[in-house]
Amino acid sequence: MNAKEKAIGVFDSGLGGISVLRDLKRFMPHEHYLYYGDSSFAPYGEKTREEITKRCEEICAFFIHQGVKAIVIACNTATSACVKELREEYPNLPIIGMEPAVKVAVDGKENQNVLVMATRFTLKEKKFENLLSRYSKQHVIYRQPCPELVELVEHDELDQQDKVENTLREYFSHYDMDEIDSIVLGCTHFIFFKETIRKLCGDRIQIVDGNAGTIRHVKELLAEKNELCDDTKQGSIQIFNSSKDPYYKTLSQKLLESTLGL
Numbered sequence: 001m002n003a004k005e006k007a008i009g010v011f012d013s014g015l016g017g018i019s020v021l022r023d024l025k026r027f028m029p030h031e032h033y034l035y036y037g038d039s040s041f042a043p044y045g046e047k048t049r050e051e052i053t054k055r056c057e058e059i060c061a062f063f064i065h066q067g068v069k070a071i072v073i074a075c076n077t078a079t080s081a082c083v084k085e086l087r088e089e090y091p092n093l094p095i096i097g098m099e100p101a102v103k104v105a106v107d108g109k110e111n112q113n114v115l116v117m118a119t120r121f122t123l124k125e126k127k128f129e130n131l132l133s134r135y136s137k138q139h140v141i142y143r144q145p146c147p148e149l150v151e152l153v154e155h156d157e158l159d160q161q162d163k164v165e166n167t168l169r170e171y172f173s174h175y176d177m178d179e180i181d182s183i184v185l186g187c188t189h190f191i192f193f194k195e196t197i198r199k200l201c202g203d204r205i206q207i208v209d210g211n212a213g214t215i216r217h218v219k220e221l222l223a224e225k226n227e228l229c230d231d232t233k234q235g236s237i238q239i240f241n242s243s244k245d246p247y248y249k250t251l252s253q254k255l256l257e258s259t260l261g262l
């Protein structure tokens with residue numbers, strides 16, 4: 001098969017990566033996408049590096065078998081656990097990972113107070129420490145693990161507004177929110193909460209995420225290899241999930257069509 005026609009594999013611990021797939025589809029509508037949600041093993045944020053790495057290796061082997069031209073790790077947690085190992089294993093394949101967009105939050109500014117919302121795993125990893133060491137002299141960076149937000153997405157509870165707001169309020173209650181300049185959504189599940197966070201925090205606080213930067217990077221890498229699909233072609237999306245329960249495919253489709261966080 002012509003390399004241009006091959007699919008792009010996108011995966012996450014569950015359904016958070018659908019927020020990335022949704023952006024990819026809007027930005028590059030002519031591409032073919034395979035999405036793998038590892039919902040039967042979510043949340044990755046509460047697992048060990050070894051456990052996460054094993055799952056990611058299996059998912060990538062599945063994508064390779066399907067003949068993908070690139071893999072997007074639509075998961076900050078999986079990226080911090082094993083992007084290096086996956087790149088070593090597949091040196092000829094573009095593998096695009098994600099990390100909390102702290103750089104975007106502080107870009108061109110001084111003395112910022114930044115609240116990073118992510119998984120426990122992402123926030124305690126060396127990769128995040130390295131990222132922080134670049135910014136923590138000039139800025140104050142707070143880290144807030146938010147495991148309940150992952151559950152709300154996986155359990156299809158995004159429309160339970162009271163529950164969503166109470167969960168977010170509880171996280172924010174640990175900070176003086178008047179002092180916070182930016183919130184970084186360092187987990188792809190959290191994109192779906194953007195409007196509610198805006199409602200609770202007001203317009204003064206900047207809310208940033210890594211989705212836009214990631215999809216631009218995917219396009220650049222494919223363009224460099226001359227492997228972008230022709231824009232005369234019709235794109236497609238195929239959804240896979242490690243859970244056999246059809247609920248996950250239905251929910252994936254619902255989130256793909258949702259405008260939450262756009």
Ligand code: DGL
Binds near residue numbers: 074
């Ligand atoms: N969506 C994932 C991320 O971006 C992790 C959620 C989880 O499984 O804990 O980090």
